[in-house]
Amino acid sequence: MTDSLSGLPNRRALHVDVARYAQADDEIALALVDLDGFKSVNDHYGHYTGDKLIKECAAILSDLCAKDARAYRLGGDEFAILVMGPIAGNILEGICRRLLQRLAKPIALQDRQVTIGASIGLSRSTPAARTSSADLLRQSDVAMYASKTGGKMRCTWFNDEFDRKLEQSQKVERALRRAVAGNELQVLYQPLVDATTSEIVAVEALLRWAQDGVAVDPSAFIAVAEETGLINAIGSWVLRQACTDALAWDGLKLSVNVSPAQLRNADFPIQLGHILEETGFPPDRLELEITETYLVGDPVIVCRSLEMIRSFGVGVALDDFGTGYASIGFLRKFRFEKLKIDRSLIVEAADDEGSRAMMVSSIAVARAMNMFVTAEGVETAAQAALARTAGCDHLQGWLYYKAVTADEITRQLAKNAIRITGDHRHGHVAHA
The missing domain is CATH 3.30.70.270 (Reverse transcriptase/Diguanylate cyclase domain)
Structure with missing residues (x-):
């Protein structure tokens, strides 16, 4: 033996x-x-x-x-x-x-x-x-x-708590598999606005799941999906659905979050290419958002994956900046098209001088590297003014729009088009 x-x-x-x-x-x-x-x-x-x-x-x-x-x-x-x-x-x-x-x-x-x-x-x-x-x-x-x-x-x-957590995780997994099979998952969209005009310039696709009419916290079921491998099927579905919906929103950028588990899948770039081909969605209007934690795992694999993704003409944004490991060195190495400042930094910047300095310096570095900058989680006019003054290009948060259905995005864009057309007849452009 x-x-x-x-x-x-x-x-x-x-x-x-x-x-x-x-x-x-x-x-x-x-x-x-x-x-x-x-x-x-x-x-x-x-x-x-x-x-x-x-x-x-x-x-x-x-x-x-x-x-x-x-x-x-x-x-x-x-x-x-x-x-x-x-x-x-x-x-x-x-x-x-x-x-x-x-x-x-x-x-x-x-x-x-x-x-x-x-x-x-x-x-x-x-x-x-x-x-x-x-x-x-x-x-x-x-x-x-x-x-x-x-x-x-x-x-x-x-300890016994591990088994309790495992049992809960398995319960969520079973329910999530039923949700996938029963088409219970939904993609909503939160608009991003121009920091100067407040006009909608992009939308971020957000996965939602209502189990028996009750919303399930994404942080709970996304983690289970990653651990079980379900994230590959769910992520591909979200990407395909978002590209299909956003095709009608002429000129708008579409941002889609991609899990580190998806990016570690060697077939992901191939799946992305197929989805773009199937839906006919313009690659230059698509932006994939990745998190800092993915960068520190294996930089060599990251660079290879990002090169393949960019070869389609798709942009890459660094999400939740300011919460973890990413540094100026990472920004220089990976050269993202966009930097998204995390909500926590935006909120803390209003009251904490250190956080404000970090936010301002992060934005300045990103702009020096020709990256667009989005402030996430903007909920007050004061936060918006601070982010705008610091140099953010786009603002995202409940102050402007919550996540809504694709039909609501279409209606909102139609209303904006009518309003802008009317304002142009009167010789000026209104701000939202």
């Missing part, structure tokens, strides 16, 4: 050991270790180097475990560590923290140095509440995923 590549005991050996330890009157603690960055090593240097890395990690684990624990290779880039004893949990956590410290340093593989990391999940079984090997592994896997989503290079203990 040994893994042929690493020489460590395999998954079957782990189950046998847990079953044997369960007969003793002691605590059992299990860690599931998932290597971060292993796929990248395989992709860049080939499987031979990947195999060498697995062997090296196995040696590191064996050294750290010594006589206190036993290490296993479960397959791929997953390992496990098992400890039994009165303070098994403490010993296991100590080993895992030393492992993270070790993996933070480069690993020598022949003529190159590679750096990887790990996300670790821990669980325990006590004499008072024995857990099967399968469930112990499942709990460690859930905790490992929490480590990965929490930023990687950390170890997390399983």
